[in-house]
Amino acid sequence: MAVVGVGVDVVDVDRFAATLSRTPGIAMRLFTPAERGLARPERLAARFAAKEAVAKVLGAPPGLEWHDAEVVLATGGRPSLRIRGTVAAAAQRLDIASWHLSLTHDGGVAIAMVVAES
Template sequence: MAVVGVGIDVVDISRFEDALRRTPGMVDRLFTATEATRPVASLAARFAAKEALAKALGAPGNLDWHDAEVVSESSGRPLFSLTGTVAARAAELDAATVHLSLSHDAGIASAVVVLES
């Protein structure tokens, strides 16, 4: 296996919460219905994850945010469910495995994504 992409992103949770308050439709644009039920710190981490994934994929402008859903295994381990535009871009890069790490602490949410062939 070879690394075909790496992405990282950080989000200030209070700024993200302010943005969600100012722009109520933002939640629907960025998150699936399941993701949208999570608390704001978790949403900020998921937004960071989607941004990190876009960077790892080369930041093409045609990705649909709903095509990259952050889900959790029963253990709590986060992972991506890729569909549509995001799955197609991952296939173009031969990215067979997507590694995801999330964190939120001290007012900051962060995510790292590594794509492997």
């Protein structure tokens, strides 16, 4: 396996929470129903950072759908990515076979790091 790309994104949790409050429909556009079930703003901010990091790995091609990159938790709480649709198609063009994801939130910021391998 070879690293195809690395993406990192940082989100200010308070600013993100304010955006969600000000524009409630944005959560519907950004997150899957399962992700929206995580009511805590820092968790949503981390998931948004993950989606942004995925887009960076892929070179931010036009037409990516936010719902096509979903953060899911394995038993024990380890985060991983479930991709489909537009994100899966872009990943296939880059021969991406596997994804690695790390999330954190502390001190008012949420950070995601994504590594894609062929």
